[in-house]
Amino acid sequence: MLILGIETSCDETAAAVVRDGVDVLSNVVASQHEIHTRFGGVVPELASRAHCENILPVVESAIASASVRLSDIDAIAVGHRPGLIGSLLVGVAAAKSLAWSLGKPLIGVDHVHAHLYAGLLHQSGATGQPETHIFPALGLVVSGGHTSIYRLDSWVKLQRLGATIDDALGEAYDKVATILGLPYPGGPNLDALAQAPGADERVADLPISRLSPTSLDFSFSGLKTAMLYEVRGVPDHPAHHRAESRYLPPPPLTDERRRDLAATFQRAAAKTVILKLERALYQLRDAGVKPNTLLTGGGVTANSRLRHELSSFASVNQLRLHLPALRFCVDNAAMIAGLAYHHHQAGKSSDLTLEPVPTTAN
Known part of the structure; x- marks a missing residue:
């Protein structure tokens, strides 16, 4: 079955053709x-206008790169939630128009849920069979807009167990990169700096947010603020805020200190994620649910430190890990088409009243 996927939730205009849910025949992304x-950062109005300019050329390129014709496509899938409403409108309108004109089924997909599927995709021509015995699974999405943990019993039955109560991890990365004076996009540049030779990842004592002892929610605002204090030298002890006290001068932000702070932030961020995954796994097992797979996705899964920590966590806990290939970590339409295949197999589809929604389903 060939599915054409369309993705325009934020600032990438993407289209892809995927066969039987896993075989990626084409994956075209126009970056902004x-x-x-x-x-x-992303300016919503400019993003929407760029999508309008890019959507048709991107779809045409995806069809051509897959060496198929539009008439060969069996269904049209689109990420219709969550995201910037103006951006979503462009993709949803394009998908509905194609589905109507071609007389093909329309399948609306939650963009965040699709990130969990990205680790199962492979390029056309790769060997191997579709993965089986995935469920029950533990899921993690870490991106610029979302940081969430899921329990999955199937591709159409999932439950969110925890989410960020303030900044998403990708957002925190970008803000900390700005604090350190790194260029946009902040996350990849911070990761590269943290990997520089000689980096000291213990140069500062940064907080690991736990919230309550059983909470599976995330909070990264405190970590971000602690980094701000490290750069500006603002004391965080109440005794330092008395009227007679004098603020300590900030240490010079040399290239070496910038490098060390980047590495220290990465260590704290990864530890926070692993802490919550450990809690989620223990709570599920205590409830009689025994996940055998860890599904991960989102732009931050491209981060080198997090990929290493996730691999270690999965190995220690005897979980099969599905980490997306780097090209599938960012927003893409292949994951939309891949997940849509399973929606179609389960008898789930949409009609032409499908609307863009700025929030995730759960």
Whole structure:
């Protein structure tokens, strides 16, 4: 079965053709980094306008790269939630138009849930059979807009166990990169700096947010603020805020200190994620649910430190780990088409009243 996927939830215009849920025949992504770099982040209005310009060329390129015709496509899938509403509108309108004109089924997919599927995708021509015996599974999405843990019993039955109560991890990465004076996009640049030779990842004592003893929610605002204090030298002890006290001067932000702080932040961020995964796994096992797979996705799964820590966590806990290939960590349409295949197999589809929704389903 050939599914054409479309993804426009934020600032990438993407289209892909996927066979039988795993075989990626094409995966085309038009990035808007050059548009948003000077603003230090995504400007929704500019993103929407760029999607309008890019959507048709991207879809045409995906069809051509897959060496198929539009008439060969069996269904049209689109990420219709969550995201920037103006961006989503472009993708949903394009998908509905194609489905109507071609007389093909329309399948709306939750973008965040699709990230969990990205680790099962492979390029056309790769050997191997579709993965079986995945469920029950523990899921983790870490991106610029979402940081969530899931229990999955099937591709259409999943439950969110915890989520961020403030900043998503990718957002925290970008903000800390700005604090350190790194260029946009902050996350990849911070990761590269943290891997520089000689980096000291214990140069500062950064907090690991636990919230309550059983909470599976995340909080990264405290970690971000602690990094701000490390750079500006603002004391965080109440005794230092008395009127007669004098603020300590900030240490010079040399290249070496910037490198060390980047590594220290990465260590603390990864430890926070692993802590919550450990809690989730123990709670599920205590409830009689025994996950045998860890599904991960989202832009931050491209981070070198997090990939290493996730691999170690999965190995220690005897979980099969599905880490997306780097090209499938970022927003892409292949994951939309891949997950849509399983929606179709389960008899789930949409009609032409499908609407873009700025929030995730759960």
